[in-house]
Amino acid sequence: MAGVEVGVTLEDLEKKMAGFAKERDWDQFHSPRNLLLALVGEVGELSEIFQWRGEVARGLPDWKDEEKEHLGEELSDVLLYLVRLSDVCGVDLGKAAMRKLEVNAINYPVNLCKGCSKKHTQINVGNNASGGGITGSIYSDGSTNSSDGV
Template sequence: MDELTSRVRAFAEERDWQQFHTPKNLAMALAGEVGELIAEFQWLTPEHSAVVMSDPNAGSRVKAEMGDVMIYLTRLADVLGVDLIEAALTKLEDSARRYPVDQAHGSAVKR
């Protein structure tokens, strides 16, 4: 994660893009990229979406959009000083408390 963060930061600095990388702009760009990822799945059946990576063209597009999402999320975390690994682990621990296995197993009920 540290290497990716450093490389994304350097990419922005080399192009003097820090001035545009406000949290608001990065969050909006991230939302746009998530939208592009969603668009790759929009009209697929649930079955086709589960095997999308087996289609070389569709799989390549999905992978590229996931890369864009990861880059923008990484940059946003860097600008805000958020440790993404720590944030994810904390959220996972919180979710484990909210959804204990004995109550949540096999259920999609939101708590």
């Protein structure tokens, strides 16, 4: 496809979105609230694609090419509004996402969570049966009183 770059970063998208809005004098409309509401609208459009389908197999083997293309368009809309919202709010989305992955690794230690779908607040980290890993409690805000300083 012409014009599509390989290895696009969040920063690339952020710059493109900022330039797109500036060229059209849309910054006046891109308040955090408006962008969030637009994002929610796009998530709604994305969810409509899956509505009434039941479970869908990974890779979407039963989907037509046109359906996959439509899905890609809606996923892109969600991503672009999310990137624009983070930029307007002054949040480095890449760094925030990496930090969240670190927090999730603490909240969901492999030895306690593998194959388990419980929320981290339902996992008794203090009764770690393997004797290794994190010991202590993990609170709903992500803070701990663990013995290993995590």
